[in-house]
Amino acid sequence: MTAFEYAPAPESRAVVDIASSYGLFIDGEFTEGSGGSLKTINPATEEALAEVAVADESDVDRAVAAARRAQQKVWGPMPGTERAKYLYRIARLLAERSREFAVLETLDNGKPIRESRDVDVPLASAWFFYYAGWADKLDHAGFGVDPQPHGVVGQVIPWNFPLLMLSWKIAPALAAGNTVVLKPAETTPLSALLFAELVQQAGLPPGVVNIVTGAGATGAAVIGHADVDKVAFTGSTAVGKSIAKQIAGTRKHATLELGGKAANIVFADAPIDQAVEGIVNGIFFNQGQVCCAGSRVLVEESMHDELIDRLKSRLGTLRLGDPMDKNTDIGAINSARQLQRINELSDAGEAEGAVRWSADCAIPENGFWFPPTVFTQVSSAHRIAREEIFGPVLSVLTFRTPAEAVAKAHNTPYGLSAGIWTEKGSRILWMADRLRAGVVWANTFNKFDPTSPFGGYKESGYGREGGRHGLGPYLVEGSTR
Amino acid sequence: MTAQTTSTVRPWDRDAAQVAADAAGLIGSAEIGSTALRRYLFGLPGVDEVGAKGRAAQLGTRSIKTTSKAWALDMVISMIDLTTLEGADTPGKVRSLVAKARTPEPGDAGCPRPAAVCVYNDMVEVAVEAAQGSGIHVAAVSTAFPSGRASLAVRLADTADAVAAGADEIDMVIDRGAFLSGDYLKVYSDIVAVREICQARAAGPAHLKVILETGELVTYDNVRRASWLAMLAGADFIKTSTGKVQPAATLPVTIVMLEAVRDFLAATGVQVGVKPAGGIRTSKDAIKFLVAVNEVAGERWLDPDFFRFGASTLLNDVLLQRQKLATGVYSGPDYVTID
Numbered sequence: 150m151t152a153f154e155y156a157p158a159p160e161s162r163a164v165v166d167i168a169s170s171y172g173l174f175i176d177g178e179f180t181e182g183s184g185g186s187l188k189t190i191n192p193a194t195e196e197a198l199a200e201v202a203v204a205d206e207s208d209v210d211r212a213v214a215a216a217r218r219a220q221q222k223v224w225g226p227m228p229g230t231e232r233a234k235y236l237y238r239i240a241r242l243l244a245e246r247s248r249e250f251a252v253l254e255t256l257d258n259g260k261p262i263r264e265s266r267d268v269d270v271p272l273a274s275a276w277f278f279y280y281a282g283w284a285d286k287l288d289h290a291g292f293g294v295d296p297q298p299h300g301v302v303g304q305v306i307p308w309n310f311p312l313l314m315l316s317w318k319i320a321p322a323l324a325a326g327n328t329v330v331l332k333p334a335e336t337t338p339l340s341a342l343l344f345a346e347l348v349q350q351a352g353l354p355p356g357v358v359n360i361v362t363g364a365g366a367t368g369a370a371v372i373g374h375a376d377v378d379k380v381a382f383t384g385s386t387a388v389g390k391s392i393a394k395q396i397a398g399t400r401k402h403a404t405l406e407l408g409g410k411a412a413n414i415v416f417a418d419a420p421i422d423q424a425v426e427g428i429v430n431g432i433f434f435n436q437g438q439v440c441c442a443g444s445r446v447l448v449e450e451s452m453h454d455e456l457i458d459r460l461k462s463r464l465g466t467l468r469l470g471d472p473m474d475k476n477t478d479i480g481a482i483n484s485a486r487q488l489q490r491i492n493e494l495s496d497a498g499e500a501e502g503a504v505r506w507s508a509d510c511a512i513p514e515n516g517f518w519f520p521p522t523v524f525t526q527v528s529s530a531h532r533i534a535r536e537e538i539f540g541p542v543l544s545v546l547t548f549r550t551p552a553e554a555v556a557k558a559h560n561t562p563y564g565l566s567a568g569i570w571t572e573k574g575s576r577i578l579w580m581a582d583r584l585r586a587g588v589v590w591a592n593t594f595n596k597f598d599p600t601s602p603f604g605g606y607k608e609s610g611y612g613r614e615g616g617r618h619g620l621g622p623y624l625v626e627g628s629t630r
Numbered sequence: 631m632t633a634q635t636t637s638t639v640r641p642w643d644r645d646a647a648q649v650a651a652d653a654a655g656l657i658g659s660a661e662i663g664s665t666a667l668r669r670y671l672f673g674l675p676g677v678d679e680v681g682a683k684g685r686a687a688q689l690g691t692r693s694i695k696t697t698s699k700a701w702a703l704d705m706v707i708s709m710i711d712l713t714t715l716e717g718a719d720t721p722g723k724v725r726s727l728v729a730k731a732r733t734p735e736p737g738d739a740g741c742p743r744p745a746a747v748c749v750y751n752d753m754v755e756v757a758v759e760a761a762q763g764s765g766i767h768v769a770a771v772s773t774a775f776p777s778g779r780a781s782l783a784v785r786l787a788d789t790a791d792a793v794a795a796g797a798d799e800i801d802m803v804i805d806r807g808a809f810l811s812g813d814y815l816k817v818y819s820d821i822v823a824v825r826e827i828c829q830a831r832a833a834g835p836a837h838l839k840v841i842l843e844t845g846e847l848v849t850y851d852n853v854r855r856a857s858w859l860a861m862l863a864g865a866d867f868i869k870t871s872t873g874k875v876q877p878a879a880t881l882p883v884t885i886v887m888l889e890a891v892r893d894f895l896a897a898t899g900v901q902v903g904v905k906p907a908g909g910i911r912t913s914k915d916a917i918k919f920l921v922a923v924n925e926v927a928g929e930r931w932l933d934p935d936f937f938r939f940g941a942s943t944l945l946n947d948v949l950l951q952r953q954k955l956a957t958g959v960y961s962g963p964d965y966v967t968i969d
Contacts, residue, residue, distance in 0.1 A: 152929045153701065153920065158693035263691060422889050423681030466925045475693035572676040592678045 155468075158475045160262045165249045167256075167339065170200040173208055173362060174345035176215035177355025182208050184363060189338055192259035193472050193481040193516040201338045204361035209330065209370040212359040216301045216328040217376055219356030225298060225326050229285030236281030236323060238351045243274035243316075246347065250340055254312055255472045257339040259481030259517070260435050262473050272597055273316040276615075279599035280320035283620055287325065290617055293627025298326035299402060302623065303377040305368040305392075306341075307384045308334035308483050309438040309539075314383050315341055317614050319358060320599075325623035327379070328357045332371050334384075335364040336484050369395065377401065379623070383440070386537075386563075386608050404612030404622045406440065406604060408537040409565030411586065412558035413443030413594060414548075417452040419570035420592065425459050428543070431568060431594040433467065433521050436482055437541040440609075441566035441587075443594050445527075445534060447554050450547040457525060457545065464508040464521050471513070479510075482517040482540065491519050491540030498524050498533035503544070529560050537563070551576065555583045564606030568594045587613070638901040638930070641866040642835045646826060649864035652898050656862065664815040667859070671814060674858060677850035677886055686881040692921045699917070703952050706916045706944070707734060709934045710744035711769055711905070712969075713942045715873065721756045723969075724749055728760035730969035735949055744945065745934040746799060750775070751788060754795035769799035769839070773824060776843075776872035778803035782820060789827045793836050800828050801839040801869060801940075804856065806846045814859055821863035839867035839905055839938075844883045845875040853883055857890035867903035873940060878908025881918055888927040901930065907940025913951040916944055 170186070172179040182202030190197050204212070224232065243250065250273070251265040260269070287296050302322045306314040311333055322329050333341035345360045361367055365388075372380050372392050381404040382392050389407040396403055413431045415424050431443025448456050472480035482488040499505050503524040512518045519540055527534050527544040534544050548554040558567055567586040569577050577591045587604040590596060597603070602618035604610060612622045644652070650662065659666035694702055712731050714723060728747055735741035746767035749757050757768045770792035774780035780788075789800055802824050808816040821840055828836040840860040844853050860868050868887055871878035884906045891902045904927070910916055916939060923931045931937050946966045953961050 152932050153705075153924045154698055155692065155694060156696045156698040158695045267691065419675070420678035420681065421675040423678040423685070426681055426685050475691070572678075592681060593684075 155476045157471070159471065159473045160252055160255070160475060162252055162256060162473065165253045165343070167199055167253070170202075171338070171342045171362070172202045173204050173212070174342065174348075174358070174360040175208070175212045176359070177349065177353075179345070182362070184208065184367065187335060187364065189257060189336060191256050191516075192336075192483050193513070195515050198256060199339060201342070201362045203363040204332075204367045204370070206370045209361055209367065209374055212330045212361050213301055213303075213374050213376050215356035216330050216359055219354055220298070220300055220326075220328040223354045224323070224328050224357045227326075229287060229326075232323065232326065233281045233284035235351060235353050236277050236284060236320065239347065239353070240274050240277035240281060242347050242351055243270065243277060247271065247274070250312055250343060252473070253343055254340045255480070257337045258308065258311060259472055259483050261477040261480040262475055263477065264435060269310055269313045272599070273312045276313070276316040276320045276599045280324040280620070283321075283617075284324040287620075287624065290620055292621060292624050296624040296627045298623065299625060300327060300378040301376060302327045302329045302379045302381060303371040303374060304329055304331040304381045305371060305384065306331065306333055308337040309435060309440070311337040312340040312344065315344060317383070317619075318381055321614070321619045322381070322623045323357065325620060327623055330359045330361060330371055330377070332361050332363060332368050335362070338362040372396065379403070381612075381622070382406070386610075389610055402622065404614065405610035406612070406614060407608060407610035408563055409440045409442065409605065409609050410445060410535065410537055410561040410563045411441055411443050411566040411568065412445045412447050412554075413568035414554045414558060414570065414580065415446060415448040415452065415456060416571035416573070416576065417449040418572050419452070420572055421456070421459065423592065424570040425456070425463050427568060427570060427592070427594040428460060429463060429467070432543045433479060433541050434595050436480060436519070438483060438487070438539050439595065441595065441603075442539075443566070443568050444538060444542070444544060446543060446545045447548050447557055448545060450549055453545075453547050457523070460523065461506065464523070467508060467510070467521055469510040469512070469518065469520060479521060479541065482519050485517055487539065488517040488519060491538055491542060494533055494536060494538045495522060495542055498527070498531060498544070501531045501533075503527045503531055503533060529557060535561060551580060555580065558584055558586075562608040565609035566590065637899075638895060639899050640935070641864065641900050641902050642837050644864070644900070646822070646829065646864070649822075649825070652900065653862040656897060662815075662818065664813070667814040667818060667862075668812070671855040671858060674854055677854055679850055682850055682882045682886060686885055686922070689885070689922050689925060690881060690918045692918070694917050694921065700952075700955050702917050702920050703913060703948050703955070704742050705920060705932060706913065706939065706948050708742040708745060709938050710945055711746045711748040711907070711938050711940045712744045712945055713748040713873070713907070713940055715748070715750060715771060719750060719753055721753070724753045724756045725760045727969045728757055728766065730945070730967060731761070731766050732764050734945060735952070736967065741949075741952070745938055748801065748940060751792045751795070754792050754797045758796035767798040768796065769801055770795070770797040771801045771872070773802040775801070775803055776874040778805055779807070782823065785820070786823055786827060789824050793827055793831050797836055799837045799839060800824065801841055803841045803843060803872060804860065806843050809847065809852070809856055809859075817859055818863045821860060821865060825864045837866045838864070839869045840865035841869045841872055841907075843872055843875055844870045845877050850882070850886050853886045854890055857887050858894070861890065861894045861902050865902060867905050867938070869905040869907055869940065871906075871908040873908030879906030879910055879940070881922060884919060885922050885926050888922060888931070891931070892927045901936060903936040903938065904931070905938040905940055910939055910941050911943050911947060913948045916948065
């Protein structure tokens with residue numbers, strides 16, 4: 150692109166105030182932490198954004214105690230109609246302050262402002278709106294007569310959609326009458342801390358929402374705390390397994406939303422231009438750092454060459470760079486550690502015989518970056534076809550028949566999502582009946598809505614988030630009390 | 631399909647035999663018959679409506695500012711077919727339109743001129759005379775525009791009339807009735823016949839824009855098929871609409887047509903132009919279309935020879951935006967001339 154250069158169109162970072170240091174949000178107030186502090190950086194520039202307190206076990210203990218008090222004295226006894234008012238207020242405030250949240254999310258996470266502005270923040274608000282509506286209808290939600298909250302919920306969320314995952318966790322928990330202690334990821338704590346301010350602004354009773362920041366040890370303290378009744382985790386399968394072990398033999402219920410290696414299946418009769426867009430959106434949205442990313446394209450062999458040609462020329466128009474620029478499509482990788490993992494797996498792909506192609510884009514000097522990359526001639530035996538890369542790296546495999554496509558789609562320890570591209574409606578239904586994946590998208594990909602349940606099969610985890618299904622894990626069914 | 635050849639053929643440089651040969655090569659049949667055409671058009675990949683609209687919405691979020699906006703505004707002006715298509719058109723109105731095209735921004739010689747003025751057939755002579763020496767093309771809407779509901783003989787006579795009067799470009803309408811009833815051969819041979827008249831123009835071929843009237847074809851699958859059908863028959867440009875039917879030029883429809891010309895170039899080496907017409911009134915909208923041209927078809931279409939806007943009120947909005955960039959303040963409707 151030479152004739153029509155897009156001049157820089159940066160979003161202003163002045164819309165959000167970032168403090169130089171943040172404490173923990175416990176019992177409605179920001180307090181000191183006892184576990185030291187950590188720095189959170191902007192992954193696009195490596196500039197330090199703020200220092201954030203680290204919660205140790207005593208801090209987590211305070212947070213859980215505050216949550217317990219609030220649950221027993223205020224939030225639990227409160228009528229659903231009243232809880233709903235608070236949730237609606239949070240939803241509205243998120244929408245009103247959306248620009249602030251979008252800018253902060255982009256600065257802390259590295260994702261393009263276009264995505265945080267158009268996807269993350271609007272969906273976060275929508276999640277609260279949706280679950281606010283359930284708060285006074287729990288008796289009629291199909292969970293028995295007078296279902297009850299668990300009590301105190303411990304929640305640990307990942308860095309890929311910091312605010313959105315917070316909403317997925319907090320909105321249904323609060324609607325059901327639980328109180329929460331939530332730990333955001335160590336590399337992306339800032340939007341959760343801004344959310345804590347919003348909680349104050351909304352006048353939520355102290356202790357209903359508590360935010361404790363820190364790294365793995367803090368998360369383990371939240372999950373392992375004896376007075377936590379239920380845990381919910383989104384993140385890697387490895388950590389998910391350790392959580393399952395940690396809580397085995399206790400009374401705690403768990404929802405785990407873990408990794409994925411989704412198959413995005415393209416038939417020869419697919420609407421080809423939209424399929425290319427769907428592939429791009431499937432694996433390059435949020436730099437591929439999406440648990441349900443369409444990281445494996447399974448394409449009908451007769452369509453392979455044409456699809457790859459079209460895909461490559463489309464990838465040539467993707468704009469990588471400053472995430473704050475409104476025209477940026479591909480932002481920064483969230484951390485040096487994640488970049489190293491993407492590099493390692495990509496190198497393994499090449500070493501094992503797959504053919505690597507990357508879009509020709511200039512990589513900024515500072516920060517963590519990886520160009521959109523496509524591997525062809527990938528076989529199911531390659532690591533890049535089996536392991537979750539969590540980066541902008543696509544593995545392309547081929548199939549000959551619908552049954553083979555299903556078999557290859559299933560040939561992974563995961564089962565979080567899948568995509569089907571075909572103009573033939575009956576084939577969509579045939580495939581969707583057979584695919585063991587929590588979400589099956591037809592002629593689209595990576596579309597989310599609060600009314601729709603989301604979750605995994607196999608090692609992608611258990612429990613569902615979103616929709617009526619997402620309410621269930623936060624309730625003790627009336628009939629089983 | 632996207633391995634773009636470095637040298638491309640301008641569609642109007644092809645003679646009828648070459649057009650027929652290109653078409654025969656694509657559909658894989660020496661004889662262009664009804665069955666072969668149908669088979670070919672129905673073998674084109676489908677268009678998913680939700681996805682196409684989603685792509686348009688996403689391209690619409692591009693933020694074009696400062697230097698790129700200045701560049702884009704001038705490019706938009708140079709791509710405008712400044713149009714008046716009213717029953718009340720008079721020679722005076724047409725002369726005034728041409729004068730506006732000659733001097734879009736009095737006092738600023740650096741302001742580009744629109745590519746063409748677009749008028750009804752009987753106004754061609756007036757427009758040609760007024761535009762003489764300006765480099766501004768005169769485009770005539772022909773073939774019983776806008777409905778096209780007349781016999782082929784009348785439609786051809788209409789075209790010959792415009793060409794004889796000196797039109798540089800002919801905007802014809804396809805027979806939507808024939809298309810919707812599945813008579814693709816009729817649509818094809820109509821275009822071939824009109825093209826023959828355009829090609830025979832004494833001063834060199836008149837460029838042929840083929841109006842699909844996408845608002846009557848309704849589905850994107852139809853738009854894609856009609857685009858290919860027109861290109862097979864030798865269209866120099868494919869154009870969305872007459873402007874007399876709603877919806878006219880939408881961004882998703884234009885994107886589907888841009889995909890078609892991009893793929894046609896890859897398949898044949900011939901670069902066909904695209905003209906959205908009707909409903910594009912603001913600079914902001916026009917720039918969205920330019921972004922789509924840039925990212926869907928490619929920068930070689932950022933050229934008035936290959937992309938046009940059919941519009942009557944767009945020019946003044948672009949001029950106002952242009953003034954704003956130059957002076958830093960918004961002026962107002964009295965600071966641009968009316969035509």
